[in-house]
Amino acid sequence: MAILTLKELRAALPAGKRLLGVDQSKKALGLALSSPDLAMATPLKTIVRTKFTEDMKKLAGICREYVVGGFVIGLPVNMDGTEGPRVDSVRHFADNLIGAAEVLGFDPPIAFFDERLTTQAAHDLLEEAANISSKRRAEVIDQLAAQIILQGALDAMSKA
Secondary structure, eight states: OOEEOHHHHHHHHHHHHHEEEEEESSSSSEEEEEEETTOOOOEEEEEOOOOHHHHHHHHHHHHHHTTEEEEEEOOOOOTTOOOOOHHHHHHHHHHHHHHHHHTTTTTOOEEEEEOOOHHHHHHHHHHHHSSSOHHHHHHHHHHHHHHHHHHHHHHHHHHH
C-alpha cells in the first residue's frame, strides 16, 4: 500500500479497525490509539526503539491486541512549511513500515499528519498538570504528541 491522504486512509480502513497514531523519533515511537468509531484518540504507550525488526514485532503485537488497521504518522515539517532532514527520516520509517506488511500481518494503510507544534502542545499540557514529575513527563511526552497528531487527523477526517 502507498502513503494515502487522510480521506483515502478513512476509505481504505477496514470496518471495525482502529488507527494507531505514531510520533516517530530516533529513540522512541510514541503511540496513540483511536476509538473504534474514529472519533477520539487516547495515548497508548511509548516503544523505546531498538532494531527495526524488533520494533515491528512490538507494533504487530499492538496491532493485533487493539485491532489496528492503519497508521497516522506525524510529519515534522518546519514552521515555514518546508521539509528538512527529520521529514526524510519519517518518510523512510513509513516506507519501511509498508515493507513490514508480512511482520505486521496486514498491508498497512498510512497517512501523514502535519505535526508542527504537537510536542510543544504536549509539553504545555504536562506543565499544566503540576503534580507530574519530570521523569513521568519524559515517559509520556511521545504518547501525548502521538495523541495530538492522531486527534488532529481524526478531526480532519470527520470534516472531509
